[in-house]
Amino acid sequence: MNPTDHKTYLDYAATTPVDSRVLAAMLPYFIEVFGNPSSVHTFGQQAEAAMEEARERVAAVLNCQSSEVVFTSCGSESDNLALRGAALAARQRRGANHILISPVEHHAVSRTAAQLAQVYGFELETLPVDGTGQVQPAEVERRLRPDTAVVSVMYANNEIGTLNPVAEIGRVCRAHGVPFHTDAVQAASYLPVDVQALNVDLLAIGAHKFYGPKGVGALYVRSGTPLLPAQTGGGQEGGRRAGTSNIPYIVGLAEAFELAQAEAGERSRRIQPLRDRITGQVLEEIPAARLTGHPTERLPNHASFVFEGADGNALLMLLDMAGFACSSGSACKTGDPAPSDVLLALGLAPEWALGSLRVTLGHSTTPQDVERFLQVLPGLVEKARK
């Protein structure tokens, strides 16, 4: 018996199951069409054709050129390539030495930026955010300099769900000639990702967040944006990212991305009311509870709370034992929880920040799941407060 058989998954922001249509699309590329796309012969040509077909499909969704799509192994690798690649290239070309990021980025951005500062000598500046974690375009404009190498502000926040005004920030950066990167790993599941409308130069996605497989991602690189490759070798991906292409997974990413974007509206319409029900009930029924992130400008499937004095780790354990899989900004599998940087950046005191809970809904979440969850949550929060 599978231990997760009678459990309810409410952690879609962490990862999603592969859609059966996506799996079906991937299967031919393990055994039948297995060639190396770099090979001259027909086996290679066939594999290459599949990959380029996938690339065109991704480009169509992003509203960009095929040549502007780089396939990677995951969202984190895309973020790494964007930050490090753009920063080092900008320094090489024009002596740029300044990096601007928000304080609530995913670690794939913030730790890469930190390394660029500590090891590569860049000057790292952090943008201010308000209590909902949102970045204002004016704050970006105020801090842009002639020697700014790259700006990175995420589209939608994984921990608190907040959406940033990416198009406006992009416009500001473009006016100053500074490359703008956005981590769209969470956003790509539900929000439009038209790179022209968003005014971005670099945009990262990861397939496993939108019902595709783990192990593949993509980075949009606007033509003309200098990028120093991190992974060098055989010249794949236009010389931007070496390594034999993972055809079945690339095909899976394209299929999943197309489906997710096409079905986003319908999915949002079904899920958002369920999410709103959770938010409403939690704030009404549970004392000393707060919603984190923006109340309205947030991912439609995402609810995140902090409960004063609760042990977030203990709450997750109790929820798991009660059959509900959720997550927390401060959780730690090895029992060494620290309040998350994101929650602290919002100005939350530790007694609140350590009691965080994230509930994210997905394609198989039913109204009954939500009601059962709401029935047990208040009692478990109380237990986690002792």
Add this chain to the structure above:
Amino acid sequence: MTNDTGNKRVVVAMSGGVDSSVAAALLREQGYEVIGMMMRLWSEPGCESDNRCCTPESMALARRMAAKLGIPFYAIDAQQPFHDTVVTYFMDGYAQGDTPNPCLVCNRHIRWEFLLQRALAAGADYMATGHYARLGQDRAGRFQLLRAVDRAKDQSYVLHVLGQEQLAHALFPLGEFTKPRVREMARRFNLPVAERPDSQDLCFLGEGDYRTFLRRNAPQLENPGPILTRTGEQLGQHQGLAYYTIGQRKGLGIAAPDPLYVLAKDLHRNALIVGPKEQLGQSELLAAGVNWVAGAAPTEVQRLQVKIRYKAVEAWAVVTPLPGSRAHVRFDEPLRDIAPGQAAVFYDGEVCLGGGIILKGDQ
């Protein structure tokens, strides 16, 4: 709380070691709904991997064991409570001239209070450990703590701090088995820990022993003073009373015709009192903070076997319960290494009745 199949739920305190892993496997075989938990205890910052037992590697191993057994596993953060009760107790004990046993405080307040509370909150009926000990019941239905079948491994000594409330929720699956049999069972259950050596010494000590730990964390204890005989003659210098233990012979740095042993620590004069073998040995002690497993002190004086430290051989003595949770112990034969701060634990045959902390001679 019973689950859908009517099984009782038990939390097993896992360490990644062979004992707790086999305990979990046995309980699962016996039909319990088993959940593994491991506490993240305190370690010196920067020395996390030097710990004797609770390293990130052991936690990964414990998690792997749980996965092989098909049981859920959760890590519990106990760093702050562990530091504040156990580590602080350890350092304070040395500062007071005692030889503290922090494992007793850990069992009393961390394992069987902090962790037990969490196990019960998670709906468990029991908490189990891989301790070598057994449970029994007396004619009045009270829970009894019994020695393990494997005398050499018996850990009832460290469990003497438990009471009726804890024992009502305790399970000790290994008490009936010898260590070699447990290792055999580990192989039968296909657990890869079978050949891991047993962990020794205090868990939170990093590199080195308790002396180096104290040097790093309680440097004020490095307080040299005179080494004196009972008659006040100075024979040399000690580095700090904390670094010596009663009955110690080596490491005194004194050239003498006959071997000299540590007799006592005089905090007042910061002096280490030494003397020849004949002066070693006390026939009695006073214990404080005595815990009686049955829940109340016996009304009469009893002739019992007493262990004055974990690895000591039991010695026959007359034990007199005293008011204020104290007890007086008079041994048949004098003992050489009665160390204040250690626990004196009382046995009546197989039954561990309880015990208390040995007081200094002048207390």
